[in-house]
Amino acid sequence: MAFGIVSLSVVPVRAEPSDASEMVSQLLFGESFEILQQREKWIQIRSAHDGYQGWLCSKQWMSVDESVFQNASKKSRICSDLVEVLQFEDPEEQSLICFGALLPGFDTDTGKGRIGGRSYGYSGAVRSSSDQREQIISAAFTYLNAPYLWGGRSPFGIDCSGLTQMAYRFGGVNLPRDAKDQAELGQALSFIEESVAGDLAFFANEEGRIIHVGILLENDRILHASGKVRIDSIDQTGIYNKGENKHTHDLRVIKRIL
Secondary structure, X not given: OEEEEOOOOEEEEEOOOOOOOOEEEEEEOOOEEXXXXXXXOEEEEEEOOOOOEEEEXXXXXXXXXXXXXXXXXXXXXXXXXXXXXXXXXXXXXXXXXXXXXXXXXXXXXXXEEEEOXXXXXXXXXXXXXXXXXXXXXXXXXXXXXXXXXXXXXXXXXXXXXXXXXXXXXXXXXXXXXXXHHXXXXXXXXXXXXXXXXXXXXXXXXXXXXXXXXXXXXXXXXXXXXXXXXXXXXXXXXXEEEOOOOEEEEEEEEEEEOO
């Protein structure tokens, strides 16, 4: 089995090995993966973070051994700056990273880290709080007003399940990539009044299929990605958009993950 890691800011994961194929997800700097198969210009990968599979351009990753793969996926710190510049050993080489990226091998005392065989310097903020829900809510608010992007996982474009997955990363919880799979986790609540900030609300289409997810806040509000990352009201029926003066998403279930 071969392994790789992302050494660029954000790279697309595509459904098929083609630049014209649908982007189904993204990998951020420091995220590692198994390589399932290789072609001349593409590799098929399985993400260490959530097991999601797709295709990466062969020019947008670097090879690592299994020990780096294991450590990167389990022990990395998380970038807490919206954008930060990593400086590598070569003074002409640097890499932009964004909020939520991983920092493999990073030592807070020295401000240094290693990705594969390359050392880098990092002087930005690393989120550190023991309260999981506080971390999740704080991270979620960082994405407020980020544009909706199908398959996106960064502050510059994100989808509904990408938002919940990335926010929960800051609470130390690895969620699956898609809303329908996230909905399989946790304890179902009977009433919205039982929920607390940080719980997840899932919404269904007319066929009953889970198609949307958001993070519940206090005072019957929800933070979710729809057009942009926004805050709307929620009741037992679903999400109510005051600007449109209507319910936009039908509530299916509320889950407590923590």
